Amino acid sequence: MKKNIATVLIAVAAVCLPAVSQAQYVGPTTQLRANSVAEILKKPVDDQKVVLKGHILKKVGKERYIFTDGSAEIRVEIDQEHFPLQRIDDKTLVEISGEVETEFMKSPEIEVDLVSILK
DSSP states (O other), X not given: OHHHHHHHHHHHHHHXXXXXXXXXXXXXXXXXXXXXXXXHHHSOOXXXXXXXXXXXXXXXXXXXXXXXXXXXXXXXXXXXXXXXXXXXXXXXXXXXXXXXXXXXXXXXXXXXEEEEEOO
């Protein structure tokens, strides 16, 4: 009986441990990275990951805003749950993280996953 319990515990540990011990790679990558809105607009790459600092200038639709980093302006889509709890306006310096979205016959936009307020 003790042998069966030990076997079951080892099997459960073997199944659970690999899931717990997996980590994500965060080192250098060969993936293209845009450093500014102007670069994104010049050569948009669908699903390209971006992190940009700047200002959300105005709301232009449901969950749609205009963002600028000083180099150019781009439309961004931000779901309500991705906004920080603090209020922000067009003078608040923020960092947005997300992906470039390109659609046929539409200007590129950024689908934002995270908005952080910078101090």
